[in-house]
Amino acid sequence: MESSNKDQLKENLTIHDVAKALGVSASTVSRAISGKGRIGEETRQRVLAYISEKSFYPNASARSLAQSKTYNIAIIMPEVKDLVDMPFFHTCMHGAEEVAQVNDYDLLIVTTDGTNIKPLERMVNNRKVDGMILTRLYKDDVFVKYLKSTEIPFVAIGNSDDKDLVTIDHDNYGGCRELVSLLLSKGVEKVAYLGGGMDQTVNIRRFAGYKDGLENAGVKLDNGIIYTNLANKIQVAKAVEELLKTNTDCILCQDDYICDEVVHHLAEKGISIPKRMKVASCHHSKLLDNFPVTITSLKFDTMEIGRKACQVLLSMIAGDEVPKETLLEYEINLKESTKM
Numbered sequence: 001m002e003s004s005n006k007d008q009l010k011e012n013l014t015i016h017d018v019a020k021a022l023g024v025s026a027s028t029v030s031r032a033i034s035g036k037g038r039i040g041e042e043t044r045q046r047v048l049a050y051i052s053e054k055s056f057y058p059n060a061s062a063r064s065l066a067q068s069k070t071y072n073i074a075i076i077m078p079e080v081k082d083l084v085d086m087p088f089f090h091t092c093m094h095g096a097e098e099v100a101q102v103n104d105y106d107l108l109i110v111t112t113d114g115t116n117i118k119p120l121e122r123m124v125n126n127r128k129v130d131g132m133i134l135t136r137l138y139k140d141d142v143f144v145k146y147l148k149s150t151e152i153p154f155v156a157i158g159n160s161d162d163k164d165l166v167t168i169d170h171d172n173y174g175g176c177r178e179l180v181s182l183l184l185s186k187g188v189e190k191v192a193y194l195g196g197g198m199d200q201t202v203n204i205r206r207f208a209g210y211k212d213g214l215e216n217a218g219v220k221l222d223n224g225i226i227y228t229n230l231a232n233k234i235q236v237a238k239a240v241e242e243l244l245k246t247n248t249d250c251i252l253c254q255d256d257y258i259c260d261e262v263v264h265h266l267a268e269k270g271i272s273i274p275k276r277m278k279v280a281s282c283h284h285s286k287l288l289d290n291f292p293v294t295i296t297s298l299k300f301d302t303m304e305i306g307r308k309a310c311q312v313l314l315s316m317i318a319g320d321e322v323p324k325e326t327l328l329e330y331e332i333n334l335k336e337s338t339k340m
Helices: 002-012 015-022 026-034 041-053 059-067 080-085 087-102 118-125 142-150 172-185 201-216 233-243 256-268 302-317
Strands: 072-077 106-111 131-134 154-157 167-170 191-194 250-253 278-281 296-299 325-328 331-333
Touching (some): 015 026, 072 118, 072 302, 087 106, 106 118, 118 142, 131 302, 167 172, 167 302, 172 201, 172 296, 191 201, 233 256, 250 256, 256 278
Parallel strands (some): 278 296
16 A cells, blocks of 8 residues: 555656755756756756656656646636726737737636635646736735745736736836826826725836826825725715815826726716816726817736736746846827816
């Protein structure tokens, strides 16, 4: 019985087991076995010696295992409600899918509330995918923590203080800072800020850009006209009502969803844009193309960030070196909604 258990252990030994035993990454073990990709000769020999010692498959089978792929990658999306409200995620997904298909990969879509890791665990444990794309990053992100423990290749869309994380992001901070500075230079006097959940890194970066844009222009931060963690239409409407009682002359919205709600509420109240209140958004999408007045906004190439995330992930799966951080550009579109 003991001999049988040992044989079973040998059969079940995986690249991840070898990586854990040697204190290296799974991709390092894969490169050592396949002979492809950058790896030091000393490390290569150490991996091969361990494999030989543990009878980890015959060489030919080991190479086959190292090179075998599911040809699936997963893209982790927010819950359905957010997907309906925020076109960013659909567009990002299409960009990733475009690159995946060209490289003979299928894209599996997983929706989650940002806290439940079970769907990810099932994919990893059942070896359903070769890698994953996270479309939203949180502070103390449980997905990142889990995926790092598995060593499966993954890419995160967003910004992180974790320098070991591979991230793809637009320059949300720089864009928001420049947009605020530009609005103030054009004659806007008081810029309010309406934002969503501050547990998301993209929202943290945009708010930081707003604050520094004010500081660069010599304008003191007024906490009385700042609203964050707005979670629904009622809260957005209440914030707008309160701002209309102040001398605020411009509302900067953290994203297209909040801007859509702000513009609709102002229209219901008969408030003229931009005569009575100017409006701008830190993110443009097709949501903002359906109003009589065009909206000043930051424009990011959302298809491109999806494409880039998938390209980088596929390079990681192949065992190639990739940059830890990729930052994409933005455009400022000045439109009627902030016209003086």
